[in-house]
Amino acid sequence: MSETSLQALPPLKALRSFEAAARHGSFSRAADELYVTHGAVSRQVRVLEDWAGVALFDRVGKKVVLTHAGRRFADKVSGAFGEIAAAARTLRADTQEARILTLNILPTFAMRWLLPRLSKFQFAHPQIELRLVTSDQPLDRIAPGQFDVAVRREGSLSAQDFRSGVVFTEDELPVCSPAFANANPVREAADIKSLPLLVADTRVGSWDRWFAAAGENDVGKDVALRRFDHFYLALQAAIDGLGFALGPLPLIEEDLAQGRLVAPLAGPKLSAVPYCWAVRTADAEDPTVAQFLDWLDGEATAFRRSR
Structure with missing residues (x-):
């Protein structure tokens, strides 16, 4: 912009006071918005009127009303300020690009625990763009840079290359659909073999360990296992009445509460290995990673306290 065009502009401080006063129809409310005094707004409007050589407000007692020239000018100034605000938002968006945080999560954990809570993180951190990948691949087989935060069961983690922490420990219990339970009454562990x-x-x-905890040993050849390549399919099969699954209580609480699953046997509850978060040691100090882990820890703590 040339010096001549700059000189053609009215005082910007006066423009700001005029725009606020015109929008509110009040010098007092404009002063509150701008954190100045009523008198300061009045003086700045007078500066603008003197610069333009025309009255912009009629003062009627304690009230101010835009003149015809003031209304026309206010429309133009308001539009210009809107364009400046939009340009500023674009500028900030261009200079503060969204950080993409890649999560590599066990499929069942993602579907049954993380996803129902993830909108809270997005609401609190809209500047962070999440990319969710589901996988049970060992982390040391995934190339560096392919994920920021992972969730695995404790036994699959390599302490040498990763920092990790417990999200929660799962207790497993035999569960099935209500219809299956009604058709196949059970009272003790031996009944479900x-x-x-x-x-x-x-x-x-897992079933061998559960039967052993129930005092039923050497049952391997007596049971009919139906196998699935993903755990969430085994849980869905139980919901659909295909048999009993060992359901981790943290992942099936909603299904039990809604009556999609039932637990005919009170125990034993099989304590399984915990679900843990993991990050590469080199990424542990990344501020975005730290924000997600703080949120995850808060959600896990609230979940454990609610049980």
């Missing part, structure tokens, strides 16, 4: 037992390939030993 002859029924279809649902299991994921990643948890094939």
Whole structure:
């Protein structure tokens, strides 16, 4: 902008006071918005009127009313200020690009615990763009830079390359659909040995451990396992009446509450390995990673206290 065009502009401080006064129809409310005094707004409007050589407000007692020239000018000034505000937002968006945070999460944990809560994080941190990848691949087989935060079960973590922390520990209990329970009454662990037992390939030993905890040993050849490549499919199969699954209580509480699943046996509850977050040691101090981990820890703490 040339010096001549700058000189053609009225005083910007006066313009700001005039725009606020015109929008509010009040010098007092304009002063409140601008954190100045009523007199300061009045003086700045007078400066603008003197510069333009025309009255912009009629003073009627304690009230101010835009003149015809004032209304026309206010429309133009308001539009110009709106364009400046839009340009400023664009400028800030261009210079403060959204940080993409990539999450690598176990599928069942993502579907049944994380996703129902994730909107809270997005609302609190709109500048962070989330990318969610579901995987059960060992973390040390994933190239650096492919994820920022992961969630795995504790036994799959490598302490050498990652920092980690517990999200929660899961207790597993045999669950099935209400219809399956009605059709196949059970009172003790031995009763379910002859029924279809649902299991994921990643948890094939879980039923052996549960039967051992219930005092039922050497049952491997007696049970009929129906296997699935993902744990969430085994849980869905239980909901759909295909048999019993060992359901981790943190991941099925809503299904139990809504009656989609029931737990005919009170126990034993099998304590399984915890779900843990993990980040590469080199990424642990990243501010965006730290924000997500703080939020995750808060959600996990609230969840544990609610149980």
